[in-house]
Amino acid sequence: MGPQPHISPSMLSSDFANLAAEAKRMVDFGADYLHLDGAPVVKSLRKHTNAFLDCHLMVSEPEKWVKGDAGKLIDEIHKSGMKAGISVKPGTSVDTVIPFAGKADMILIMTVEPGFGGQSFMSSMLPKVKTLREKFPNLDIQVDGGLSNDNIDVATEAGANVIVAGTSIFSAPSPKDVISNFRSFILKNVTNK
Numbered sequence: 001m002g003p004q005p006h007i008s009p010s011m012l013s014s015d016f017a018n019l020a021a022e023a024k025r026m027v028d029f030g031a032d033y034l035h036l037d038g039a040p041v042v043k044s045l046r047k048h049t050n051a052f053l054d055c056h057l058m059v060s061e062p063e064k065w066v067k068g069d070a071g072k073l074i075d076e077i078h079k080s081g082m083k084a085g086i087s088v089k090p091g092t093s094v095d096t097v098i099p100f101a102g103k104a105d106m107i108l109i110m111t112v113e114p115g116f117g118g119q120s121f122m123s124s125m126l127p128k129v130k131t132l133r134e135k136f137p138n139l140d141i142q143v144d145g146g147l148s149n150d151n152i153d154v155a156t157e158a159g160a161n162v163i164v165a166g167t168s169i170f171s172a173p174s175p176k177d178v179i180s181n182f183r184s185f186i187l188k189n190v191t192n193k
């Protein structure tokens, strides 16, 4: 059996004035993780929802600011009791994260330029996912940006098992159905492949 499904609604698309309630609603709909951009949001949410907040500290673009020492940074994050992930933006080659994939708990392949929700999914990023999945059959591989029922098939066929989605979940008539659909594609194309 391969990596388990993890659906992670992006709270960037939630009602910020009711963040804790929104988070609880997503968990009730079946979310496994909550995706939060920015430390202040994490801090505020922790006050209310400690029980189900699974925190990954994502190291973005490691080669640009850690100068090749992302491995040490991952060790420090682990020592502090958190999981550590690494993310790569669309313009960055997947080769930059391969050296750290055995150490990191998760690799995030951005499928939009980071910044805001509602952008179009970049299918041209899927070869990066495929490369990682071929090399690391048990790795948690996350995709983030423009994910919806229209592209969950190709994203999971490439090997993604952690799905971040804002617009498609929060604007759906039934967020629960979207989360459940994402999960069934991951199970079929990754976990039970």
Ligand SMILES: O=C(CO)[C@@H](O)[C@H](O)COP(=O)(O)O
Residues within 6 Å of the ligand: 010, 011, 012, 013, 035, 037, 112, 113, 114, 115, 116, 117, 118, 119, 144, 145, 146, 147, 164, 165, 166, 167, 168
């Ligand atoms: O961090 C980001 C964008 O920078 C994402 O987490 C978005 O929030 C995803 O939103 P959708 O593309 O699913 O609307």
